[in-house]
Amino acid sequence: MASTRFIKDRGLTARMTLVMFLLGALFVGLIAILMAAAGSAGYGGLIPIIGIVGLGIAWFQWYNSDTVALKAMGARVVTPQQAPELHAMIDRLCAMADMPKPRVAVSDTDLPNAFATGRSPERSAICVTRGLMRRLSTEELEGVLAHELSHVAHRDVLVMTLASSAGIVASMLTSGARYGVIFGGNRRDNNNGAPFWLVVLVVSLVTYAVSFFLTRMLSRYRELCADRSAAFLTQKPSALASALTKITGEIATIPNRDLRAAQSMNAFFITPAISGMSFKTLTSTHPSLEQRLQQLAEVATALGRPMDGGPGALGDGSVGPLR
16 A cells, blocks of 8 residues: 555455455466366366466456546546635645645536546556536545545555456356357366366356455445545545545436436445345445444544534535536
8 A cells, every 4th residue: 555644444444454365375276177178188278378367357457447437437636726725635635645736637427426547656647527526515525535545555556456357257167168168078087077168157156146246346445445544634534524425325316317327436436326125135336325424423422513414505615616
């Protein structure tokens, strides 16, 4: 993790470390089992190649994460002259957190959301939507930006890229195994065991399923960590709580067509672009709103600042239009 003033949560860090260890063990186990099966079936050199290709894909996604994410949202990088208030807010938060300032981008969508991306704190970007700036007060927007800066400081893009490696390789193996079962499924290993491609298909499917749930668990932990870090940095947990409540409520009013267009970015967003579903599932990338508000209430108590519902009415004190 980068050296910043964001407060550490040892409990969350321990849980995230455990999940990362399990994902690493899953990846090693996948390669070891399939290499053993491949050696018996005469495919000894195939599995390492697929593993290397999968890691290469993960590396490419991480290395170009900022470019890909900004393009996916149709965002443009803005200068201090184009968005002075937004830049001033990020300048202040970066000084408070003692971290490098990321690039600042704005997406023209009315979907109220924000995300952080980039392969390192020095090569990062914070993106907010016009819909978010229109709906939130200055203090609420500050809480959201602090949340996203915490993701940058904790290198969460790198963490989630590493976490997804086992799933990427398992997905590639699953796709290849389907063709193998169809076109070469009658080939068995030297011990007359199950066909090699059938073994690959079963093992990779199980690995992908376990990786799917573990990465989403890790994603929920990182969101809670970012909420907590932002609340302590700004000393205004009620402002972030108010922002989360507004964003979640406003997303329910966005047309389904716009929500579908943004769903590929849900893992990056501060709240998922999904309407009318419960977040209390193992498949969610984010904790439930209730869980996040409960944690922010605990932070408020620790700071001696009881939750008061957040500052301002909808749109009160919002950041001005871009130039």
